[in-house]
Amino acid sequence: MPVIETRDLTYRYGEGTPFCKTAVDHVSLAVEQGEFLGIIGHTGSGKSTLIQQFNGLLRPTSGQVLLNGKDIWAEPKKIRGVRFRVGMVFQYPEHQLFEETVIRDICFGPKNMGLSDGEALSRARQAARFVGLSADLLEKSPFELSGGEKRRAAIAGVIAMDPDVLILDEPTAGLDPRGRDVLLTQISDYHRERRNTVLLVSHSMEDIARVADRVLVMNDGKAAMLDRTAAVFARGRELESMGLRVPEITKILLLLRERGYPVEPALTVGDAVAELLPLLKGEGAAQ
């Protein structure tokens, strides 16, 4: 059974006013348990609106959102409970830090769940470990941390709720290449260890190519593509017509394929090297 499923999901802003806009347009999709799903789309394609309906922050105008087969709005009063199982990390999450110490801030989510102090603390420590936050930082005020550390503390705050589904909206926004690299690796490791489902919204095709099993492409409120990562990025021209691009390395191989060379579009430089080397060496390798 898919962990999250939407049936004809539609969301309209400003219903009844002259500014009515359909942000999500009859989207039906299924997210499989345990997968790492990348979500891409031009600005205004409905990505943010879509994910905010997965954890009940927004209520669908029509259609359903099912969590493990059950409509999340079946009991509207209990919608808060959904947010503990579908955790969401917003863009620039460090802006949400407020507690006196980092560890107390990470405990905010678990405490809201009703866990005891002891349980919340142990969850928080584990979450801090996942994001690579060293123990000596935990007793400091969150405002004393560096930018990258703050971001990790904020992400830990959501991971500590131990959600079945973790949604991250541009978690690497504003980070330098080294920072991106480290964070993506941590998220990837977390996913592997915890074996839950992770949804990653990003504008960086390289990031998505690196970590996602499948990719959902949103375009003008509709789900335009949902397929294995390699399959989605192989459709380079289509993506470009939607205002998106493919990872540079994929583009190189797609261009070569268009010119008749027997190559598969790779997702990482390593894969591309593996693709090309045999062809380049052929018979008679250069010294």
Place this chain on the structure above:
Amino acid sequence: MDYMKAENVTFAYEPQEDEETFEVLHGVTLGIKKGEFVALLGHNGSGKSTMAKLFNAMLLPSGGKVWVDGLDTMDENLKLEIRRRVGLVLQNPDNQLVASIVEEDVAFGPENLGVAPPEIRKRVDDALRAVDMYDYRLNAPYKLSGGQKQRVAIAGIIAMQPDCIVLDEPTAMLDPRGRTEVLGTIHRLNRENGITIVLITHYMDEAVGADRVVVMDDGRVLTEGTPREVFSQVELLKAHQLDVPQSTELIYRLKAAGCPLPDGVLNAEECVAALEPLLDRSKK
């Protein structure tokens, strides 16, 4: 003759309480020529943002000197003149806009300089046209996208008629469309209006379009040269945990595996052009 020059500059922030002095720049010598488009590349913490603020006298060097068009940034009296000549655009588009209407925000700079009102009007209109935001002159900033806000911020600098614009990671908070808009704008200003541009960034694909790239690491200049020269030094960059474009890396790794490929490949098209002859040869 350099328009802006940093001579053996060191910089340390004022220590707080019982902390030790923390030196951020350890002897940087750097020259920017008039009309150049220079990209300053480096990690967070490499000192590149500090350099940005030294060039317009927002910060003063702890040691060494910074010269702008022959003016010493340490001279209090020249501070305003230096800031008029060298504009600085910052990372957060929102936190640079002062007024509730776009054209009034662009007027802020010239108003501070005491320019006559009719002249301000003209400069504002020209500046907005230069960044392609003239149609939005009566809009409120909060209704604009990130890329549009950043362009308004740039217009606000242009209205002061600077010789040079320094931009400190101007696209870090923007989406791909905003990044394209802003980069297109500054390249156009450089080409058509002859404004010297110093672009501080950690995105290599932005550095690739510059005339010259200066790479900073750990408060020092690591290497500099044309984009091709710099990105060819893949080992050096990787040793300092800096990235290279994927095209460059691909060629580098294939070369390392024994394929005779040229240096200095910077993008997908060049990469394909470099690989094709070799693939054809191997087919035979």
Place this chain on the structure above:
Amino acid sequence: MMKDIMLGQYFPGNSPIHRMDPRMKITLTFAFIVFIFVAANFEGLALMVALMAAVLLLSGVPLGQYLKSLRAVWFIVLFTFVLNLFYGGGRTVWSWNFMRITDGGISNAVFVAVRIFSLILYSSVLTFTTSPTQLTDALERLMKPLKVLHVKVHEIAMMMTIALRFVPTLLEETDKIMNAQKARGADLESGGFTQRVKSLIPILIPLFVSSFRRAYDLAMAMECRCYHGGEGRTKMKQLHMSRLDAAAAACSALFCAGVVYCALRFPPALR
């Protein structure tokens, strides 16, 4: 959307009222409010109401918007109305047990209600037809004489401009922070008074912290654009008085004189 709630909503337009110099508008609004209280009887008040009706119609803003602005005070007006109704003087018109309504009470209640409505409506005309920037510009110029008393007029005006600029941005940010905390299970809706106040802490602290950061960034950006206080600053948008303003001032003076005349000639309404 929260950010659409603007304080004193501005409706752009090209009516005579819109085109008036904002300094004149502020001064006249102030004068009108004073004269509403100078009006001692229904005759005088009728003059002010007539003037107000003329101004409302001239402003070109839909009357429905003016009615909306009255909605905010209907409770106060009702309360005052009822209070005056039962505690006036004069001849008893209706009674039941210990409650009496007198003709004096009715007259007072109506008079006070009309006064309050007029106050709101005159202020609304000002804010509906004058953009926030025009208002701050006008206030800055009107306050200039206070410089003699070492009041930092320019700095105050600058603060008002920046505050107005950031209100919608801060509202947007509040939305974002609320969403982020709700996503962590924050419950902003339920619980008693103390509970609800406590639940605001995860919203307010991040908001404060980010506001300080904004202020720091903004100050730096302003310095980069050669801001150095009010000395030597010019303004792109100049305010000019025109014949329209002179005409408005003359008409208003006439009405106000009329109010004084009525106050002297006719008996007072409040007893």
